[in-house]
Amino acid sequence: MCFSYDQIELQSHRLAKQIIQQSKHNPVRLNLVGNSSIELKNRNLEFDKMQTQDGSLPLIKNVILQDQVGKLYSIEPCENGLKFAQGEITYKEYLQNQKGENKKLIGFSLAFITLFLASGWGLVTFL
Template sequence: MCFSYSFIEQQTHEMSKKIWDSSLYKLIRIDFAGGNCFKVQSNLSDWVSLETEMGNKSTLITKVILEDIEGKHYSIEPNDNGLRFAKGELTYKEYKNLQEKGNALWITIFIVGFLLIFTLMSVLVKFVL
């Protein structure tokens, strides 16, 4: 399965917009691939004005930084778990645990896939030679 990079960028923008619209927290910064970031001004009232202010809409959003009423900052990824945290459905600890489990799953899938390919190649070489 192959996705174009612009599709992924579009998805991160859409998820970030959902986080902006439904968050219990204040959106204070957006981090992009490549290390660039955009600090959200308090006078921006909607996502369209935010994207206009950001300028380059095709940049991959990697993190969204939220702030609670006590001034504590939370760094989340623009994905379903991040949205659930922003809505208050998850605590930050639960969010981090879900992210770690997701990463561990992908690492496990990669390792199992690599071992399977290695095993199949070994069997193929054994029978061909």
């Protein structure tokens, strides 16, 4: 199965743009992979013009939002992050959902590795 990294970047940019535009909190900054960041002065950031030196789109690590009290929230550009930004879930629920997804990913990876090793062992044993 072939999967393009451009699709990951485009999905990240699409969700980050939705988070910035639809957030009930004030978007402050975009943190990019590679320890660089972009300060957000308004909600109309042009993602088309955000290209690196090699012409690719930078990968967004997280979006920093600030509430009315001044508390900062770091969220990843994902569906759970969008739900938090829109006010559908709390930050605590967002963090719990992210941990749950990470646990599922680790569980599926371990199950796949175990299945792969068991089938290899079975082939060696019976051949």
